[in-house]
Amino acid sequence: MSLYIIQGAFDLGCMFGILSLGVFISFKVLNIPDMTVDGSFTLGAAISGVVSLMGMPILGIFGAFIGGCIAGLLCAFLQTKLKIQPILSGILMMISLYSINLRILGNSPSLSLFGAETIFSSLDRNMQSLLILIILLVIALFLYLFLNTQLGLSLRACGDNEVMVRASSINTDVMKFIGLACANGLVSTAGALMAQYQVFADSSSGTGTLIIALASIIIGETLIRSFNLKIQLISVIIGAILYRFILTMALQFGVNPTDLKLLSALLVIAAISVPVLQEMRQRHKKRGAHRA
Amino acid sequence: MLELKDVSLIFNASTVHEKKALDHFSLTIEDGDFITIIGSNGAGKSTLLNAIAGTLEIDEGSIFMDQKDITFMPEHKRANFIGRLFQDPLKGTAPHMSVEENLGLAFCRGKKYNPLSKAIRKKDRPLFKEVLKPLELGLEERLNTQVGLLSGGQRQALTLCMATIVTPKLLLLDEHTAALDAKTSEQVMNITQKIVETHHITTLMITHNIALALKYGNKTLVMNDGKISFMLEGEERKKMSVEKLIQLYSQKTDQMFADRALL
Numbered sequence: 001m002s003l004y005i006i007q008g009a010f011d012l013g014c015m016f017g018i019l020s021l022g023v024f025i026s027f028k029v030l031n032i033p034d035m036t037v038d039g040s041f042t043l044g045a046a047i048s049g050v051v052s053l054m055g056m057p058i059l060g061i062f063g064a065f066i067g068g069c070i071a072g073l074l075c076a077f078l079q080t081k082l083k084i085q086p087i088l089s090g091i092l093m094m095i096s097l098y099s100i101n102l103r104i105l106g107n108s109p110s111l112s113l114f115g116a117e118t119i120f121s122s123l124d125r126n127m128q129s130l131l132i133l134i135i136l137l138v139i140a141l142f143l144y145l146f147l148n149t150q151l152g153l154s155l156r157a158c159g160d161n162e163v164m165v166r167a168s169s170i171n172t173d174v175m176k177f178i179g180l181a182c183a184n185g186l187v188s189t190a191g192a193l194m195a196q197y198q199v200f201a202d203s204s205s206g207t208g209t210l211i212i213a214l215a216s217i218i219i220g221e222t223l224i225r226s227f228n229l230k231i232q233l234i235s236v237i238i239g240a241i242l243y244r245f246i247l248t249m250a251l252q253f254g255v256n257p258t259d260l261k262l263l264s265a266l267l268v269i270a271a272i273s274v275p276v277l278q279e280m281r282q283r284h285k286k287r288g289a290h291r292a
Numbered sequence: 293m294l295e296l297k298d299v300s301l302i303f304n305a306s307t308v309h310e311k312k313a314l315d316h317f318s319l320t321i322e323d324g325d326f327i328t329i330i331g332s333n334g335a336g337k338s339t340l341l342n343a344i345a346g347t348l349e350i351d352e353g354s355i356f357m358d359q360k361d362i363t364f365m366p367e368h369k370r371a372n373f374i375g376r377l378f379q380d381p382l383k384g385t386a387p388h389m390s391v392e393e394n395l396g397l398a399f400c401r402g403k404k405y406n407p408l409s410k411a412i413r414k415k416d417r418p419l420f421k422e423v424l425k426p427l428e429l430g431l432e433e434r435l436n437t438q439v440g441l442l443s444g445g446q447r448q449a450l451t452l453c454m455a456t457i458v459t460p461k462l463l464l465l466d467e468h469t470a471a472l473d474a475k476t477s478e479q480v481m482n483i484t485q486k487i488v489e490t491h492h493i494t495t496l497m498i499t500h501n502i503a504l505a506l507k508y509g510n511k512t513l514v515m516n517d518g519k520i521s522f523m524l525e526g527e528e529r530k531k532m533s534v535e536k537l538i539q540l541y542s543q544k545t546d547q548m549f550a551d552r553a554l555l
Binding site for chain 1: 345366367368369371372376378382383384385386387389390394396397398400401405406407408409410411412438454
């Protein structure tokens, strides 16, 4: 692997990191499998692409964040006020966003930012990597501080034990609004960065976003197990970067790029099922010993 | 302080499974009362607490708290002045958070803090230790332990601390010791008694154990079919024994106490 490829993998890994921190909020903190992210990732890419073409790349990133937040709020509205199941709410949001994203992209499946000004266009290669890393670390720091505030603590408790939270004067619906808004805002930001980095916004780029994030979270968790929040956040970031390296390696070994999504899904299945399989094997062994 | 006026709550209304869990139920609770509630399964005891806490919205009647109508106040707002414990010790605490974080969460109840202020401040820690100490479970030395690693009894005791760290106007206990072993159950009951007495908290406690119902509190409410069967207080209650109560119950309701095995 050349240094060039390693650096590319690192950059993408850091962007996966932002994405995974977003999904960490919905999936781990709130305990909601939120499929909206598949749509909000593309939403971020689309908004950032279009605004960059107008010559305002930084505004594009912030616009993407706000767009993602709104998507999250709508999803929370479906779940809490209209009582639609979380999974279905997410799928509905994802499908609606598909059409909306195409509209933002001007009814074409993709948008080239070639020649447009992006936040990366005036930086040299190493500075680009540094910028992405800094953005990731700043987001992680803010997330850490946020989750340790009164509000953040309520948010975590809401995912951990909703019955208790309602009995302790916290409005769980409000928590879901806030949590899903933050989660999708971050995912959308990752999409926005990705579009500007790759000089390309694509209406199908968000497919499998949730799986990418889950794989990152699970890889991180397998490596570093802790209930300490700080370490959990670090493990998510490490998991995301590592996951991107695994994908890059797979590509280097000649895996077809179109097979990557399948590979990701298999990875998630394997990571989740390993403990179950281990337990099965142990039980089998125990029975064997019992018979002997 | 709490007044229920002609409250009805019907499950599956206008179907064959219609069940009047509370049937024109009226009750006035005085400040400082510790009322124990007994009655067979399906008598409406838990429904009563759920209606007071706001988990279930009542179909008829009204509920007043200190002369204020709270009939349609949402559950999380009522939680500002109502503390609550469930039978399941796992329900009252967040397992993946530390003892300190759980207490911190309970501590902000009913207070107007800036939501973005730090959740656990250093100056709160001595107070957390102080409320945990009387439990005599050594939890004050384990502030950073994950709550999921504690035993059921420890978790229930912690829940009790959380429900009372900001003194509530009303404490609702729904068989909060029923899932614990005999020794732990007694321990948690003693802690309950201690906390309720120290802070003069008005309390409603459901129990299946008639002896407990007579031992603790100042009044005993016997429920049947969503109604008050009879209420014991004062001298009559002091003289009451478990056997006599069962006899009285059978006379009043023409049925045997369904939970005799539990005595």
